[in-house]
Amino acid sequence: MGAFLDKPKTDKHNEGGVGNGLRYGLASMQGWRVEMEDAHAAVIGLPSLKDWSFFAVFDGHAGAKASAVCSDQLMNHIISNGDFQKFDLSAGTETQPSLEAIKSGIKAGFLSMDEKLRSMPEVVSGQDKSGSTAVGVIISPTHIFFANCGDSRAVLCSAGKCAFSTVDHKPVNPIEKERIQKAGGSVMIQRVNGSLAVSRALGDFEYKNVEGMGPCEQLVSPEPEIFAYDRDPADEFLVLACDGIWDVMSNEELCDFVGNRLQITSSMENICNQVIDTCLYKGSRDNMSIVIVTFQGAPKLSEEAIKKEAELDAKIEAKIKETLESDSSLDTDLPYLMHVLSDLEGLPPGGGLSSKRGTVEAILNKLRPPKPEDNDEDGGTPIE
Ligand code: MN
Secondary structure (H helix, E strand, C coil): CEEEEEEEEEEEEEEEECCCEEEEEEEEEEEECCCEEEEEEEEECCCCCCCEEEEEEEEECCCCCHHHHHHHHEEEEEEEHHHCCCCCCCHHHCCCCCCCCCCCCCCHHHHHHHHHHHHHHHHHHCCCEEEEEEEEEEECCCCEEEEECCCCCEEEECCCCEEEECCCCCCCCHHHHHHHCCCCCCCCCCCCCCCCCCCCCCCCCHHCCCCCCCCCCCCCEECEEEEEEECCEEEEEEECCCHHHHHHHHHHHHHHHHHCCCCCCCCCHHHHHHHHHHHHCCCCCCCEEEEEEECCCCCCCCCHHHHHHHHHHHHEEEEEEHHHHCCCCCCHHHHHHHHHHHHCCCCCCCCCCCHHHHHHHHHHHHHCCCCHHHHHCCCCCCCC
């Protein structure tokens, strides 16, 4: 389940890109955990299908091996397997692949990825017991294929609302519980055999050894749930994220927040970083990873939203000034200011005051610079 650090590692990894009418940004951060076990993948233009794209988030557990290998190889397992290739998608319009064929290709790709993991020497020897969730999308010119295995989640925002989300695979879900029990296991403290908090994953072979049962009938199944969504001009953006994000923000909050931020900055990476910082301040103690992909219908930069944000920042600064002036004691610290600001109006939708904590801290440091002993500059040395 992982131990925690004394203070969170807040360095972020960022990537971004443009193509196929899409823009994407991603961010990941280790946070409070001792290890970083998340991984991700982002590919605009598949090798054989230039106008298709692939994005995924992997949340590893019991080690980072499974998530790392999946981020590197899952896409190839999908696009190179027979089911997916049988329908020559690159041949153009005359061979329209059936949705069922693509779905079965995605499923076959997940199962073959899992077999590959099982065959790795460190897994065969029992030295590596890691596993990983996988949530991904394959975006074609006409469809979004969502594939989910585990408790990471994809959410689609369309026409200003959360229009679709994948369902987390938790051991207590009736379908999951039935499979676990049929395989001779049990669900205790909401976990598989009282231990694993997720009921589908790649890897985790300690939970996949029931004799006489197929790969998708085991205690933990590598089978993805797949959904084919017809793309619509009203589609704005989609978010893929691990439970480090979803534990502290709802689908609606994240849709509202990202939709609002897209009107204020054109940097997708910056928006991803803002989401992660907000989740950290909301109390997430997990590794965090997020991928945001925008479509043509995404909110555009808005003068009005930018002006509103500047007004909010000015209001925050004025309130902090007023508080510092009325109370010169040095206990006026960040938590106290966050309390004072908690009923401020006009906070970012979905993000609230947590999403402005960095701003509050920067203003506090500007108005009342940290005491000299906090600096590593030679503040204490008398000059002349
Ligand atoms: Mn996690």
